[in-house]
Amino acid sequence: MTEFHTEITRRASRAVQSLRIAQESGDDYLASVREAELENLARLADEHGLRIPDLARFNAA
Secondary structure (H helix, E strand, C coil), X not given: CCHHHHHXXXXXXXXXXXXXXXXXXXXXXXXXXXXXXHHHHHHHHHHCCCCCHHHXXXXXX
């Protein structure tokens, strides 16, 4: 795993955790921000051929 792959994986993990907390606390704005971040990370990972399980549900159709 490259350093880039490791960093994207870490960022995705933190964003998923933050999204979950935002959803549980009813913070719709933060949840929206985290979903956008995850969609961007998924797009970036896809452009580089990376498979990151945390991002699977955020890939564009």
